[in-house]
Amino acid sequence: MNRLLSVGNKIVAYVDSKKYIGDVIVAVMLAFVPIFQHYMGIVDCGSTTILVLLLPYLGIRLLSTLSSFRFSNLNFVLVLIVFFIYKMIDHGTYFTEVAQVVLMTFFMVCACQSCIDTDALKRAAICIAVMASACLIIQYFCYYILGFHLQLVPTSALLPESSSWIPGAQTGTIDVTGKVSRIYRPSAFFLEPSHFFLYACPSLFITLFSPEGGKYNRIFAILISIGLILSTSGMGIAVAVGAWGLYFALRDDEEGAFHLRNIFRRRNLIFIGCFLVVVVLTFAFVPFVRESIVRIFNNPEGSTALSGRTKLALSALKKMSFGQWIVGIADTTTHLSFNMPGFMATVYKYGIIGVLLSYEIYVKGLFKLNMPYFWLTVILLIVSFFSAHTHGTFFMLFYVLLLKEGHNVSKVPWIRGAK
Numbered sequence: 001m002n003r004l005l006s007v008g009n010k011i012v013a014y015v016d017s018k019k020y021i022g023d024v025i026v027a028v029m030l031a032f033v034p035i036f037q038h039y040m041g042i043v044d045c046g047s048t049t050i051l052v053l054l055l056p057y058l059g060i061r062l063l064s065t066l067s068s069f070r071f072s073n074l075n076f077v078l079v080l081i082v083f084f085i086y087k088m089i090d091h092g093t094y095f096t097e098v099a100q101v102v103l104m105t106f107f108m109v110c111a112c113q114s115c116i117d118t119d120a121l122k123r124a125a126i127c128i129a130v131m132a133s134a135c136l137i138i139q140y141f142c143y144y145i146l147g148f149h150l151q152l153v154p155t156s157a158l159l160p161e162s163s164s165w166i167p168g169a170q171t172g173t174i175d176v177t178g179k180v181s182r183i184y185r186p187s188a189f190f191l192e193p194s195h196f197f198l199y200a201c202p203s204l205f206i207t208l209f210s211p212e213g214g215k216y217n218r219i220f221a222i223l224i225s226i227g228l229i230l231s232t233s234g235m236g237i238a239v240a241v242g243a244w245g246l247y248f249a250l251r252d253d254e255e256g257a258f259h260l261r262n263i264f265r266r267r268n269l270i271f272i273g274c275f276l277v278v279v280v281l282t283f284a285f286v287p288f289v290r291e292s293i294v295r296i297f298n299n300p301e302g303s304t305a306l307s308g309r310t311k312l313a314l315s316a317l318k319k320m321s322f323g324q325w326i327v328g329i330a331d332t333t334t335h336l337s338f339n340m341p342g343f344m345a346t347v348y349k350y351g352i353i354g355v356l357l358s359y360e361i362y363v364k365g366l367f368k369l370n371m372p373y374f375w376l377t378v379i380l381l382i383v384s385f386f387s388a389h390t391h392g393t394f395f396m397l398f399y400v401l402l403l404k405e406g407h408n409v410s411k412v413p414w415i416r417g418a419k
Helices: 002-017 019-031 046-063 078-089 095-112 118-146 160-171 193-208 215-230 234-250 260-264 266-285 287-297 307-318 322-327 342-363 371-383 393-409
Strands: none
Touching: 019 046, 019 118, 019 393, 046 095, 078 095, 078 342, 095 393, 118 193, 118 215, 118 393, 193 215, 193 234, 193 371, 193 393, 215 234, 234 260, 234 371, 307 342, 322 342, 342 371, 342 393, 371 393
């Protein structure tokens, strides 16, 4: 027994001595988790496989930090952990649900114990978003100049339930419903434009409003913005335009800081005016931008991008009883013939209790985070009313780890000094 303990201690000490390299590798692998959820894997899917493969290393890393463990270390994710425990026992419990809760709780505890390098995760996510944007530029060049669609998604590796995205990945002109789009809609190595938007939008705000500034952050922000626009995602275009509008409206070039009072500076008002003119001209003379924005609010052929995501979901919520509004109806929405955005899905499955518990981590970010992560939190809250992925396991883990990095670097909440 003593020999086993001695060997165990040596393994823990060895892993701890290599943590600076190991933690970075783990962070890079975690940055790919939202992307691989639609691919085949050894365990369930590609994303679950990554998480399972990381368990041994992170388990050993966690053991090396037990001496410094305090329950106060979990303050950042404590309510979210309670949410996962609540969803496990609400409407009954089954094995896959228990496994999901254990995995999510484990990775959150690891993040709070600094076993996951969230700074490296952030940098990896930025690099992936920039590479995807570069790929979109190349796809446009191939399609409009060379006359062919450059396929970057390995469709043969997709899960059977992801087959509806294959025509779009292979052509760039067929949407998930099977209809041929009037505009070219590539999405690099993501399955569809909205997936790229959900992944890249945090990197846009982190690079654009970085307190350190720097030309590389600005270059990355420009490339990601170009990618969001070229993806033709209506939400992506709106967020990219909104982010740069905030940048020009709030920035103080002399201090390099962002304050609400800067909106009324003459120089900034001129910048805003010029920016709006450019936006209007782009809307008027660039067809794919115009059609991408218009389809958010108007679609003569059917539902708009907004109503298509919310109309049926709201209709389902209206049928819920008072008790169901409190605790929800079921653990899943797979029996429904339509997708439900994150907020509506949480109400449907876990009721108001689930909403309060799951949104706490986002809402408190509004009062604790610096500017890049403050606006990221605002966008996540808004997008949760239109996209299911904000409350999906893998994207939620990705967002929570990024917000943990925001808590690590936020010395003073932006909203406190925004005036």
